[in-house]
Amino acid sequence: MSTGQGQNGHGHGADRAAWAAHAEDALGQAGHRAGGARRAVVELLAAEDCCLTAQEIHDRLRADGRRAGLASVYRALEVLTALRLVHRLDLGGASARYEAADPSGEHHHHVVCRECGRVTPFADDELEEALGAVAERLSHQVDEHDILLRGRCADCRE
Amino acid sequence: MSTGQGQNGHGHGADRAAWAAHAEDALGQAGHRAGGARRAVVELLAAEDCCLTAQEIHDRLRADGRRAGLASVYRALEVLTALRLVHRLDLGGASARYEAADPSGEHHHHVVCRECGRVTPFADDELEEALGAVAERLSHQVDEHDILLRGRCADCRE
DNA sequence: GTTCCTGCAAAATTTTTGCATCAGT
DNA sequence: ACTGATGCAAAAATTTTGCAGGAAC
Numbered sequence: 099m100s101t102g103q104g105q106n107g108h109g110h111g112a113d114r115a116a117w118a119a120h121a122e123d124a125l126g127q128a129g130h131r132a133g134g135a136r137r138a139v140v141e142l143l144a145a146e147d148c149c150l151t152a153q154e155i156h157d158r159l160r161a162d163g164r165r166a167g168l169a170s171v172y173r174a175l176e177v178l179t180a181l182r183l184v185h186r187l188d189l190g191g192a193s194a195r196y197e198a199a200d201p202s203g204e205h206h207h208h209v210v211c212r213e214c215g216r217v218t219p220f221a222d223d224e225l226e227e228a229l230g231a232v233a234e235r236l237s238h239q240v241d242e243h244d245i246l247l248r249g250r251c252a253d254c255r256e
Numbered sequence: 257m258s259t260g261q262g263q264n265g266h267g268h269g270a271d272r273a274a275w276a277a278h279a280e281d282a283l284g285q286a287g288h289r290a291g292g293a294r295r296a297v298v299e300l301l302a303a304e305d306c307c308l309t310a311q312e313i314h315d316r317l318r319a320d321g322r323r324a325g326l327a328s329v330y331r332a333l334e335v336l337t338a339l340r341l342v343h344r345l346d347l348g349g350a351s352a353r354y355e356a357a358d359p360s361g362e363h364h365h366h367v368v369c370r371e372c373g374r375v376t377p378f379a380d381d382e383l384e385e386a387l388g389a390v391a392e393r394l395s396h397q398v399d400e401h402d403i404l405l406r407g408r409c410a411d412c413r414e
Numbered sequence: 415g416t417t418c419c420t421g422c423a424a425a426a427t428t429t430t431t432g433c434a435t436c437a438g439t
Numbered sequence: 440a441c442t443g444a445t446g447c448a449a450a451a452a453t454t455t456t457g458c459a460g461g462a463a464c
Contacts (some may be wrong), residue, residue: 131463133419144460152454167421172454195339211394220394226416228386233405236378238367239406247391249398289438291444325446330429332444350454351428403430 115197118144121183128181135170136177143178149187149195149208177206187244189217207245213254220247275356276302286339293324295314295334301336306377307345307353307366345402349377365403371412378405 122132130136136188138159143150150158152175156168166174175196178184185199189210196215199205206219225245233240280290281297288294296317301308308316310333314326325331333354336342343357347368351376357363364377368369383403 104418131418133462135420165421167424169455170420172418176455178327186348190346191342194348209394209398211396211398218394218396220390222386222390225383225386225390227375228380228383229403229405232378232383233407234378236405237365237410238369238376238405238407239413240405242369242406243372244402244404244406245397246402246404247387247394247398248400248402249391249396252395255397287443289443291437323446327430327447330446334430352453 105198110186111166114144114198115251117200120201121178124181124183125177128177132176134164135166136174138164138166139174140178140183142196143184148217149185149189149197151191151193151195155196158251163200173236187246189246191215207221209247209249209251211251211254212248213250216251218251271358272302272356275341275358278359279336279356282339282341283335286335288335294335296322296324297332297342298336301342301354301356302324303390304355306375306386307343307347307355309349309351310354313354345404347375347404348406351408365405365407367405367407369409369412370406371408374409378407 118140121144122137125136125140126132139155142155142158142162151166152171155175156166158173159166159191173217175184175186177198179186179205183201184196185205187195187197187208189195189208204221205223207225209218209220210216229243229245233243262316267308278297279302280295282299284290293406300313300320310326310329310355313333314324314329317329318325333342333344337344337354341357341359342354345353345355346367347353347366364379365383367376367378368374369376386402389399391401
C-alpha cells in the first residue's frame with residue numbers, strides 16, 4: 099500500500115513522547131523558558147491524534163485539572179507554530195486548528211465531513227509524490243502543504 | 257504539459273462572463289431575487305482572477321462606485337457559496353477568501369508566499385489524478401478539495 | 415535579580431444578526 | 440402587495456494585546 103500511516107493518522111505512542119521531548123528541547127534552544135502553560139499545551143498536543151482548536155485545548159486542559167489561560171494557549175501555539183513544532187490549519191470552521199508537527203516531515207492531511215463536520219486524517223504517498231512534482235515546477239520554494247478534502251462521511255451518507 | 261490553465265489561473269474573459277450569467281441564472285432558479293449588492297458581487301468575482309476577501313470585495317465595489325454594505329457582501333457570498341457558485345478558502349490569513357467556482361469543475365489551487373503573503377494560483381492535472389485516487393479509497397464521498405502550498409516566492413527569495 | 419511567562423481583562427478583528435426600509439416580481 | 444434584499448448598527452465570536460504578579464534561570 100502507499101501510506102505509512104494507513105487511513106488514520108495515529109502516531110505510535112513512542113513517537114509522540116519523542117515529539118514532546120523534541121519540542122521542549124527546541125523551545126529551550128530557541129531561548130524560551132519552561133513555563134507551565136506552554137508545557138501543558140505541548141503535552142496535550144503530544145497525546146492527541148489530530149488537530150484541535152485553541153478553545154478545545156483550553157477546555158481539555160481544564161478538564162485535566164491543569165489550567166492555563168486561553169491567552170496563554172494562543173501564545174504557546176504562536177511560538178510553537180513559529181518554530182514549526184506545531185502545524186496550524188484552517189479547515190473552514192470558525193477557528194483555526196493545531197496539531198503536533200513531526201520533525202521527520204511525516205504528516206497527514208484531512209477530510210472534513212460536510213454534514214457532521216467531523217475531521218478525519220489520512221495519508222497517501224502517491225499524493226505526496228504528485229505534490230513534490232508540482233513544487234518542482236513552481237517558481238516558489240515550497241516547504242509546506244495542506245490538503246483538505248470535503249465530502250460526506252460514511253455515517254452521514256446512510 | 258499537464259495543466260489546462262498553465263501556471264496562472266486566468267480564465268478567458270468569455271468563461272468569466274459565462275460564469276456570471278450562470279450564477280445569475282442559478283440564483284434565480286434557487287428563488288433569489290436580483291438585488292444590486294449581490295449582482296455587484298457576482299460581477300466583481302467574474303472579473304477577478306483569484307480569490308478576494310470580503311473586505312477586499314467591499315472596497316473594490318466602493319472604488320468602482322457601486323456601493324454595497326459589507327454585511328450584504330457577506331450575505332451574497334454566503335448564498336453563492338451554498339449554491340457552490342463560489343468557493344470559499346482559508347489560506348491561513350485573518351479572513352476567508354472567495355473566488356468564482358467554474359461549474360465545469362475546472363479549478364486551480366494556491367501557493368502563498370510565507371514572506372510577502374502573495375497568493376498565486378496554479379493547476380496540475382497529475383495532482384488532480386492523485387487526489388481522485390485518494391478520494392476513491394476513502395470511505396468519504398469526497399466532492400471537493402483544496403490544496404494549499406506555502407513557501408517563499410521567487411521575488412522574496414532573491 | 416532580571417527577564418520571561420502567565421492570567422485576567424480589555425481591545426481589535428472578522429463575521430453574523432436585528433430591524434427598518436427599499437426594490438423586485 | 441408581498442416578500443426577499445439591502446444597509447446600518449449592534450452583537451457575537453475569535454484572536455491579540457496590555458499589564459501586574461509570579462516563576463525560571
